[in-house]
Amino acid sequence: MNLGERFPQGVVRDERPGYSGWIVDSSLLPNVAQTLRREEGFDYLSSVTGVDYLPEDLFETVYHVYRTGGGPGEIIKVRTPRGRPVLPSLTSIYPGAEFQEREIWDLFGIQFDGHPDLRRILLWEGFSGHPLRKDWREPMYEEETKPFGARWPEGRRNGPPDRAFTRPADALAPGGWEADDDRALYAALENEAGGRPEALQTEFLMVNLGPQHPSTHGVFRVAALLDGETVVNLKPVMGYLHRCHEKIGERNTFPGNIPFTDRLDYLTSLSNNFGYVLAVETLMGIRPPERAEYLRVILAELTRIVSHLWSIGFLLNDLGAFFTPALYAIEERELVVDIFEAVTGSRMMCNFFRFGGLARDIDAGTVEAIRALVEERLPGKVDQLDAYLTGNEIVQARCAGVGILPREKALAYSAAGPVLRASGVPYDVRKAEPYSVYDRFEWDVACRGGCDVYDRYLVRMDEIRQSIRIIRQALRALPAGPVQTGKPQFQPRVPPGEAYGRVEGPKGELGFYVVSTGRPNPWRYHVRAPSFINLTGMAEMCRGGKVADVVAVLGSIDIILGETDR
Amino acid sequence: MTEETLHDPQIPLPDNLLGRIAVTSIDRIYNWGRRNSVWPMMFGLACCAIEMICTQASRFDKSRFGMEIMRPSPRQSDLLIIAGTVTKKMTPTIVRLYDQMAEPKYVIAMGACASGGGPFREGYNVVPGIDQVLPVDVYIPGCPPTPQALLNGLMELQKVISSQSWRTSPWYRRGPREIPVPQLGPDLVVEPRPQNFPKTKERGT
Amino acid sequence: MFGLGILKGLGITLRHFVESYWEDLRGWGRRYFTPEGIARRRSRDTRGIFTIQYPEEKLPVPEAFRVIPFLVYADEADGTRKLRCTACGICARVCPPQCIWIVRASDSATGKPVAHPAEFAVDIDRCMNCGYCAEYCPFDAIRMDREYELASRNRSGHVYNLEKLLKPAAYHAAIHPAAFAREEAERAQRQARRTGDA
Numbered sequence: 001m002n003l004g005e006r007f008p009q010g011v012v013r014d015e016r017p018g019y020s021g022w023i024v025d026s027s028l029l030p031n032v033a034q035t036l037r038r039e040e041g042f043d044y045l046s047s048v049t050g051v052d053y054l055p056e057d058l059f060e061t062v063y064h065v066y067r068t069g070g071g072p073g074e075i076i077k078v079r080t081p082r083g084r085p086v087l088p089s090l091t092s093i094y095p096g097a098e099f100q101e102r103e104i105w106d107l108f109g110i111q112f113d114g115h116p117d118l119r120r121i122l123l124w125e126g127f128s129g130h131p132l133r134k135d136w137r138e139p140m141y142e143e144e145t146k147p148f149g150a151r152w153p154e155g156r157r158n159g160p161p162d163r164a165f166t167r168p169a170d171a172l173a174p175g176g177w178e179a180d181d182d183r184a185l186y187a188a189l190e191n192e193a194g195g196r197p198e199a200l201q202t203e204f205l206m207v208n209l210g211p212q213h214p215s216t217h218g219v220f221r222v223a224a225l226l227d228g229e230t231v232v233n234l235k236p237v238m239g240y241l242h243r244c245h246e247k248i249g250e251r252n253t254f255p256g257n258i259p260f261t262d263r264l265d266y267l268t269s270l271s272n273n274f275g276y277v278l279a280v281e282t283l284m285g286i287r288p289p290e291r292a293e294y295l296r297v298i299l300a301e302l303t304r305i306v307s308h309l310w311s312i313g314f315l316l317n318d319l320g321a322f323f324t325p326a327l328y329a330i331e332e333r334e335l336v337v338d339i340f341e342a343v344t345g346s347r348m349m350c351n352f353f354r355f356g357g358l359a360r361d362i363d364a365g366t367v368e369a370i371r372a373l374v375e376e377r378l379p380g381k382v383d384q385l386d387a388y389l390t391g392n393e394i395v396q397a398r399c400a401g402v403g404i405l406p407r408e409k410a411l412a413y414s415a416a417g418p419v420l421r422a423s424g425v426p427y428d429v430r431k432a433e434p435y436s437v438y439d440r441f442e443w444d445v446a447c448r449g450g451c452d453v454y455d456r457y458l459v460r461m462d463e464i465r466q467s468i469r470i471i472r473q474a475l476r477a478l479p480a481g482p483v484q485t486g487k488p489q490f491q492p493r494v495p496p497g498e499a500y501g502r503v504e505g506p507k508g509e510l511g512f513y514v515v516s517t518g519r520p521n522p523w524r525y526h527v528r529a530p531s532f533i534n535l536t537g538m539a540e541m542c543r544g545g546k547v548a549d550v551v552a553v554l555g556s557i558d559i560i561l562g563e564t565d566r
Numbered sequence: 567m568t569e570e571t572l573h574d575p576q577i578p579l580p581d582n583l584l585g586r587i588a589v590t591s592i593d594r595i596y597n598w599g600r601r602n603s604v605w606p607m608m609f610g611l612a613c614c615a616i617e618m619i620c621t622q623a624s625r626f627d628k629s630r631f632g633m634e635i636m637r638p639s640p641r642q643s644d645l646l647i648i649a650g651t652v653t654k655k656m657t658p659t660i661v662r663l664y665d666q667m668a669e670p671k672y673v674i675a676m677g678a679c680a681s682g683g684g685p686f687r688e689g690y691n692v693v694p695g696i697d698q699v700l701p702v703d704v705y706i707p708g709c710p711p712t713p714q715a716l717l718n719g720l721m722e723l724q725k726v727i728s729s730q731s732w733r734t735s736p737w738y739r740r741g742p743r744e745i746p747v748p749q750l751g752p753d754l755v756v757e758p759r760p761q762n763f764p765k766t767k768e769r770g771t
Numbered sequence: 772m773f774g775l776g777i778l779k780g781l782g783i784t785l786r787h788f789v790e791s792y793w794e795d796l797r798g799w800g801r802r803y804f805t806p807e808g809i810a811r812r813r814s815r816d817t818r819g820i821f822t823i824q825y826p827e828e829k830l831p832v833p834e835a836f837r838v839i840p841f842l843v844y845a846d847e848a849d850g851t852r853k854l855r856c857t858a859c860g861i862c863a864r865v866c867p868p869q870c871i872w873i874v875r876a877s878d879s880a881t882g883k884p885v886a887h888p889a890e891f892a893v894d895i896d897r898c899m900n901c902g903y904c905a906e907y908c909p910f911d912a913i914r915m916d917r918e919y920e921l922a923s924r925n926r927s928g929h930v931y932n933l934e935k936l937l938k939p940a941a942y943h944a945a946i947h948p949a950a951f952a953r954e955e956a957e958r959a960q961r962q963a964r965r966t967g968d969a
Contacts, residue, residue, distance in 0.1 A: 123691065124655055128752035131690050138690035139753070148869050152860035155872030155890060211659055214608050214638040218615065219656055240656040241612055244689030251688070256867035259901035260685065266613035324784060330623040331821050338813055345835035345915070348616060348710060351901045359906065360835075369815075377815045388783040391776030490865040490907040562612055627822045681926055682896025685868035695896070697926070707921045707929065708838060709899045717825050719922035726924065 003076075007032060014077060018283070018497015018516075021062075021075025026087050029078050033093045036065055036074060044068050044427070045094035045414050046502070047511050047528035048101060050108040052082070054134040059085050059110055062513065064500055064528075065094075068411065068425055070432035075500070080110060082133075089115040096414025099536045107132040107246070117188045122239035122565060125184055131247055138247070145521040146251050182223070185235060189225045193233040204232060207547065211240045215318040215551045218561030222550060229546050234539045238532075238565050245566035249525035254280055254494050254516075255355065257525060261512075262349040264527060265563040267310055270303045270340075271505045273353035278435055279501025279512040280355050283494050292357040292483040293437045298370065298474045299343070299352065300503070301467040305378065306336050307506035307558075308460040308467075309385075315457060315555035316389065319398045325389060332381050335373060342366055355492055357484030367475065374471045382464050390458070399454035403541040403553035406451055413537035416530045417508025418463065419557055422456040424449035429504040441473045453549075453556040460558075463506075491520050498524075507531050507558055527566055531559040572598055593731045600644075600670070601727045602632035604720075607643035609663065612650025614677040614710040621713040631720055640666040645723070646700075647716075651679035651686050652693040654754035661747045664700055669737035672726070674719055675702045678709040685709065699748060794819025804828050834947050837902045837915035839895050839931070840871075841938040852937065855912035857886035862904035862913050870897035871904065891933040896926060911954045914943050 003011045003022045010025035011032065024032050036042040042065040051060045058079045066073035080087055089112035090097045101112045102121040109130035112118055119125065129136050142148050150156050186206060193204070205228075210221035219240035225233040245264065249257050261276045262269035274296060281287065288296070313329030337347045343362055344350040352359050389395055405415065410423035420427055426447040430438040446462035448455040496518040502511035508530030515524035534557050541553045572595060573579070573588035590598075606628075610618055622628050622636060629635075637643040640663045652660065664673070675696050678684035683694035696702060703726050706719035732738070748754055795802060802808045802820075809828055812821060823830050840862075844852040858875040876889035904913045916938070928935075944951040 124750045126751055138688070140688045140690075140694070142688065142869075146869055147864035147866075151866075151869055151871060152863040152873045153858065153875040153884065155863070155874045155892060211656060212609055212638075212663055219611055219659075239691075240653060240659070241651065242653055242655065242691045243612075243651050243686040244691050245686075248686065248689055252867055253865070255865070255903070259867050259899055259903070262901075263613055263685070263899075266616055327624050328787075330620060331625070334620070334623075334625050334821075335813070335815065335817075341836060342833040343835065345833070345837040345902060346900065347712060348613060349900065351903075372815045384783060388776075388780035392780050393773060393776050396776075488907070490861060490903070624821045625823055626825060630822070630824070675926075678896050678898060682894070682929065684897060685870075685899040687868070687897055695926075704922055704924060705926045705929070707895045707898075707923075708919060712919055714823075714825050714829060715919040715921065718920040721826065722922040722924070 003032065003035075003074075006035065014075075016497075018495060020498075021077055023077050023079065026078050026080055029076075029088050030090065030093065032076060033063075033090050036076075037093055040074075041067050041069070042074055043411055045090070045096045046073065046509060047500070047513060047526070048090075048097050048104065049513055049524075049526040049528075050104045050110055050132070051515055051524045052108060052132065052134045054082075057082050059108060061087060061104065061110065062498075063090070064511070064513075066432070068427040068432070072433065085110040086113060087111070088113050089118075091115055094414065095412045096533060096536055099532065103532075106130070109133065117192070119184050119188065120239075122242040124239070131244065132250075138244075144251070145519070146253055146256060185223055185237065189223060189233050189235055193225055209550065210237075216554065217314065217559055220554075220559065220561055220564065222554070224542070224547060224550060226547055229548075231542045231545055231547055231550060234542045234550065236535045236538055238535070238561075241561040241565040243562075243566065245527065246525055250522055252522075252525075253490075253520045254492060254522060255490060257522070258353065259349065259351040261527075262351050263562055264529065264566065265307075265505065265507060265510075265531065265560040266348055267560060268303045268307045268506050269348060269350045270299045270344075270352060271503055272510065273350065274300050274436075275501050275503040275505065275510045276512045276514075277353040277355060277501070278503060279499045279514045280494060282499040282501055283497055283514060283516055284355060284492065285495075286356045286485055288357040289482050289485055290437075290479045291361075291481045294474050294478045295358055295362055295483065296353065297436055297438065297441075298471050298478075299340075299350075301471050301474075302336055302339065302370070304467045304506040305464050306333050308464050309333050311506075311555075311558040312385065312389070312457060312460055315453075315552070315558070316395070318551045318555035319395065321395075325385070328381075328385065332378065335377070339366060339369055339373070342369070354484065354488060356486055357482070359488075361483045367478065370471070371475050374468050374475070378468055379465075382461070382468070386461060390461070395457075396454065398549075398552055399452065399457060399556075400450070401452050401454075402545060402549045403453045403556060404451050405537050405541050407449075409537060409540055410451070413540065414533050415508070415537050416534060417504070417506070418446075418456050418459040419508065419534050419537070421445065421447045422459045423451045429502055429509050433502075435501075435503060437474075438470075440477070441470050443470050443473075453552050456556040456558075494518070494520075494522075502528070505530060507560065507563065508534060527563075529563040529566060531557075531561075531563040532566070535559065535564065593733075596732050597728045597730060601724045604631070604633050604645050604672070604723070604727075605643045606633055606636050606645040606647050607640055607663070607667070608636035608638040609646065610649050611652065611656065612679065614649035614680070617710045617713055617716060618647060618649045618676065621716045626713040626717060628717070628720070631717070631724070633720065640664075641668060643667060644670065645672045645674065647674045647676050648680040648696045648700075648702075649676045651684065652696050653691045654693055655691060655750065657693055657699060657754055658747050658750060660696070661699055661745050665744050665747070670730075670735065672703045672723055673700050674704045674706065674723060676706045676716060676719065677711055678707060681705045681707060693754070700745065791819040806831075832917050832919075834949055836917045837900055837905070838919050839898060839900070839916050839921070840893060840904050840913050840936070841916045842891060842933070842936045843912055843914055843940050843943050844937050845940045854887065854937075855910050855940075856888050856891065857910055857912070858884075858888040859886070859909070861907055861909065865903045865907045867901060867903065868897045868899050870894045870899075888933065891936060893931045893936060894929065895921075895931060896929045911958075914947065917946055 010028040044066045046064040061078045063076045106120040205226045207224045210216040211219040221237040261272040264272045309329040313326035316325040341347045344352040407424045426445045428445045443466045446459045494516045498515045500513045511528030513526040517523045574590045577589045675681045686692045704722045863871040872892040874890035875884045876887040905915045
């Protein structure tokens with residue numbers, strides 16, 4: 001589709017070498033988005049992110065939109081001067097932009113006009129500065145990019161003071177500021193609920209779940225406004241595990257980011273590797289050899305099985321079936337993790353994919369072990385899980401009809417993975433825009449129409465079975481040969497340009513937006529985290545339900561905080 | 567799972583009574599009981615929490631060490647396992663949780679992040695080690711430490727407990743035992759610890 | 772029938788309970804504290820009790836297992852230690868969290884740098900155990916250790932210096948037999964090519 005013809009004034013093709021998409025004038029952005037969504041059928045806003053082009057003195061905001069029917073997407077970019085960065089918000093057209101625009105405000109300081117609740121999301125109100133700006137420096141600042149000069153050839157341990165907190169240079173002296181007491185958060189909650197109730201009604205009650213709560217799957221917090229036991233409004237509060245992944249990633253060299261991606265969604269390190277490696281391979285214009293492609297698929301699907309087993313176990317944990325289903329699920333996970341350990345050297349932080357292949361080959365014994373596991377053990381164990389959970393009346397009573405996210409809402413909120421597919425949208429990146437060798441296998445997209453917690457659980461169960469099916473085919477077709485194109489390089493040359501690599505991770509669409517300037521470090525490194533964006537629709541799922549169902553809904557979204565907060 | 571018996575081997579007993587009668591000191595029985603009933607708090611921060619859960623699960627089974635139950639409430643737990651990256655945003659909560667725990671209480675820094683910031687140390691929202699704000703009893707290196715490494719750390723903690731004495735334990739004494747809660751402002755502001763606050767090494771050994 | 776699902780679930784739990792005793796009886800005397808017992812409990816046929824009784828028995832770690840890096844040295848005939856490390860700095864540059872510090876030695880007479888580290892430090896509180904240093908080392912000089920029982924009461928020793936990082940080549944050969952054999956073969960090949968050229 002030619003947006004340039006459609007909007008002759010204000011939309012031009014991005015002509016920079018290595019770039020694609022359209023540069024849209026900021027005043028036209030809502031019109032262009034409206035056209036894309038309503039007329040062209042780009043119903044799925046995958047990712048929104050900012051880039052700080054410091055030398056050109058401008059911020060660019062990049063939108064990736066796709067059709068859920070499949071096929072390539074469109075990229076639109078909007079520019080705004082660094083001095084006064086203001087853009088129109090797209091939340092009215094794509095509600096899924098809500099959290100992502102808040103994140104851009106938090107980390108870049110770009111204001112979004114018309115955003116319903118523009119507050120900081122990962123850091124706290126009152127934090128000094130916007131850290132992803134290229135001229136912002138943290139207290140532990142050493143150098144702009146790695147490798148740091150202080151390491152070699154004269155390893156002076158001259159970093160910042162070893163055991164001290166330092167404050168940013170422009171931070172006020174203590175006493176000159178007010179501590180963040182969440183007033184803005186509580187006000188936003190009440191405003192959206194239409195203010196406090198009139199006289200002769202019950203008072204609304206503010207309840208905080210987390211950040212230390214056994215069923216929030218980590219350090220996640222939910223601020224809920226309750227009317228009795230009914231949830232009137234709810235807001236997820238995150239950032240308690242914000243580890244500055246993107247800032248560190250822009251400092252790292254390209255290969256240096258692979259082990260960091262392990263720590264995004266720490267249950268599924270291999271599929272995280274997959275997404276990042278795909279993005280950089282697109283930039284470099286290389287493809288791995290056949291054997292590496294098949295092994296990647298096998299390992300990524302094993303990861304999916306592990307992640308879904310864990311998530312089902314802990315969903316039941318949250319529902320009150322304390323630890324028995326989780327123990328049975330973890331037992332199977334341990335057996336798969338043993339394989340990861342034998343193959344990659346680590347149980348969780350696998351760091352196994354490289355640009356153009358894999359770190360090492362897998363020996364025949366391990367291939368045999370994987371085959372034995374997926375042929376002889378896992379199918380039976382999944383059936384057993386199915387037998388004692390799916391028909392259980394208590395599970396059904398707690399899950400069926402709870403946390404409804406209708407089809408249109410799920411799409412609008414950019415939900416991904418099992419959450420989207422349980423709402424009746426058969427959208428799976430592996431089918432919609434097949435990467436690697438997924439188009440060679442015969443498998444079905446798990447999709448159900450119940451839109452509730454129960455169907456999200458069932459979709460996960462189906463996906464485990466489909467993954468086993470894919471692994472079986474991949475093992476049968478596994479070719480011999482090398483697992484790496486060319487020589488392994490510790491400083492590969494990555495041509496300038498941008499790339500968006502996306503894979504269907506266990507939690508949903510996992511995307512990596514990488515901008516290279518031809519140097520050894522990425523200029524921009526952004527992660528489209530499914531756990532983070534799936535939370536956009538959480539308030540919708542919980543509103544009107546009971547407070548006890550919040551926990552079930554959260555378990556069914558299956559967030560991992562390392563990815564949510566990055 | 568310590569091999570140590572309740573009976574103090576320094577006290578001689580006739581052979582026919584060994585194994586039937588235990589003669590012991592108060593310290594020995596006091597530490598024996600505490601050592602084998604440490605309840606960790608159900609508190610996971612990041613990646614290491616997954617390995618902590620695996621340690622609790624059937625393959626590694628922490629309950630063999632008397633650490634049966636992980637308590638979600640700080641009021642009922644003795645051990646705070648800092649399993650993951652400590653961020654500035656989370657620090658006030660961690661300190662508050664620690665203050666809410668009943669004495670005697672212990673802290674394990676599990677993994678590189680909790681010990682010294684780990685790979686994320688340079689990040690603007692990361693605290694370079696929990697020992698900046700809390701006294702730590704045992705450090706477990708690794709990224710993440712495997713469940714067996716965590717069990718090794720827990721056994722080290724049992725040794726720490728064994729080396730304490732009720733006569734010198736600070737929790738029966740007056741004095742500041744509460745850590746001031748840091749505040750979030752333009753950055754994390756940590757109030758200085760009271761001068762006479764006992765450091766890890768001095769704690770009741 | 773309402774409640775059938777619950778009964779079915781309880782039945783499966785009961786089966787697990789009974790199996791744990793049945794398996795213990797079947798494997799009487801062989802099931803625990805023997806290598807074959809551990810192997811069976813981590814095999815695909817494992818049933819019953821799944822627990823590894825650490826510390827009395829430990830899960831064997833695979834060859835690829837990685838924790839903290841170490842430096843390989845060879846014992847020379849005259850009793851000195853010959854480091855394989857040439858202080859080329861690739862490991863320090865490739866390290867993602869930048870936890871390696873190297874000081875290159877220099878000739879005391881001329882002041883020119885020589886291929887030898889004067890100091891070598893790894894901060895294990897930053898190390899992310901990724902294994903890049905070992906993977907990209909062109910001299911097979913740095914390898915990943917498998918020692919994981921490292922708990923300590925203070926972290927003053929958490930910056931490993933050269934003395935603490937050094938391990939003999941025999942240790943490397945013992946814990947990484949396959950990799951060691953491959954490296955030695957490559958080394959012999961390189962040597963042969965070099966002599967062939969000359």
